[in-house]
Ligand SMILES: [Zn+2]
C-alpha cells in the first residue's frame with residue numbers, strides 16, 4: 282500500500298505495515314499492494330486453512346475457499362495472501378538479484394488448486 286507523507290509517497294508492506302526503505306526486496310501485487318520478504322517467509326511457514334472465504338490482497342481474487350491455505354499477520358489481519366501468491370512471490374524473490382534467499386517448494390505444502398466452477402448441467406437426453 283501507499284501512504285502519502287509530507288515528503289512524498291511512502292510504500293508500505295500491507296502485511297507488516299513497515300515503510301519501504303528503498304532497498305529491501307518487496308513484491309507488488311494488484312492495486313499497489315505490497316509484501317516484503319520477511320512477511321513472505323512467515324506466510325510460507327505459517328500458512329493455514331479454515332475460517333471464512335477470503336479475498337487475497339495481492340491478486341484480488343475473492344471468495345477463495347478457506348481450504349486454500351492463506352496467511353495474515355495477526356497484528357494486521359486486514360491483509361491476506363493466498364497460497365498461489367505466496368509461491369509465485371517466493372519464486373520471484375528467488376530469482377531477484379541480490380536476494381539472499383531461495384524458495385524450496387519441497388519444504389512446503391503442495392499448491393491447492395481452486396476447484397473449477399461447476400459445469401453447466403448437461404441437457405437431458
Ligand atoms: Zn511485510
Ligand SMILES: [Zn+2]
Pocket residue numbers: 337338339340341342362363364365366367
Ligand atoms: Zn493471491
